[in-house]
Amino acid sequence: MRVLLIAPPGGGKGTQATRIAGRYGITHISSGDLFRRHVAERTSEGEAVAGYVARGDLVPDDLALRMLRDPIVVANEAGGFVLDGFPRTVSQAEAAYEIARQLGVTVHAVLSFELPRDVALERLRGRGTDGGRADDTEEVIRHRLDVYARNTTALIDFYRTRGILHTIDARPPVHEVTSAVFTVLDEVDHPD
Numbered sequence: 022m023r024v025l026l027i028a029p030p031g032g033g034k035g036t037q038a039t040r041i042a043g044r045y046g047i048t049h050i051s052s053g054d055l056f057r058r059h060v061a062e063r064t065s066e067g068e069a070v071a072g073y074v075a076r077g078d079l080v081p082d083d084l085a086l087r088m089l090r091d092p093i094v095v096a097n098e099a100g101g102f103v104l105d106g107f108p109r110t111v112s113q114a115e116a117a118y119e120i121a122r123q124l125g126v127t128v129h130a131v132l133s134f135e136l137p138r139d140v141a142l143e144r145l146r147g148r149g150t151d152g153g154r155a156d157d158t159e160e161v162i163r164h165r166l167d168v169y170a171r172n173t174t175a176l177i178d179f180y181r182t183r184g185i186l187h188t189i190d191a192r193p194p195v196h197e198v199t200s201a202v203f204t205v206l207d208e209v210d211h212p213d
């Protein structure tokens with residue numbers, strides 16, 4: 022199975038992606054985790070993306086794609102993937118479509134997690150004070166939410182038009198969101 026997750030910062034996509042990967046036996050690929058790993062390991066790609074990630078700006082498409090392509094191909098060969106954090110823009114979605122076309126595969130479902138901005142902000146403030154990520158400062162959190170809002174309407178339309186978009190209410194407790202996600206994906210996994 023191949024699934025894409027779209028969610029605002031604080032939307033819980035990392036947590037849900039881990040659970041989806043476990044249930045369906047597919048690989049979890051998180052673009053943010055991948056980039057942070059490169060930054061921590063000081064690879065040349067890590068040096069290139071560090072500034073964008075620290076500011077909460079999107080990494081340029083060519084760089085993001087170069088880093089994600091191999092993990093996607095490998096995961097696809099291993100039975101599928103849940104992609105958390107990519108694509109994030111329509112141009113990335115078009116590039117992802119091109120990769121899928123070359124591999125001769127399609128994406129089965131795109132889940133869009135909906136969460137009001139003030140709730141996302143509260144959640145991320147909590148994470149920041151818990152000694153979380155370096156980009157969980159008030160200023161960068163606000164910027165990440167702005168970047169998300171700016172790019173996501175068109176991205177969601179892109180997938181709605183293709184008939185594979187499912188919206189998920191991300192406000193309930195984590196396990197309830199997981200149930201809603203599994204309900205959607207069980208249908209996708211076993212189409213009539």
Ligand code: ADP
Nearest residue numbers: 030052053073074077078079080085106107109
């Ligand atoms: P969040 O959704 O909470 O902001 P992520 O871990 O998904 O966190 O992403 C962290 C950062 O990594 C982003 O702010 C951005 O700098 C970079 N990033 C992640 N995914 C992408 C992507 N698909 N394209 C460009 N930049 C990305």
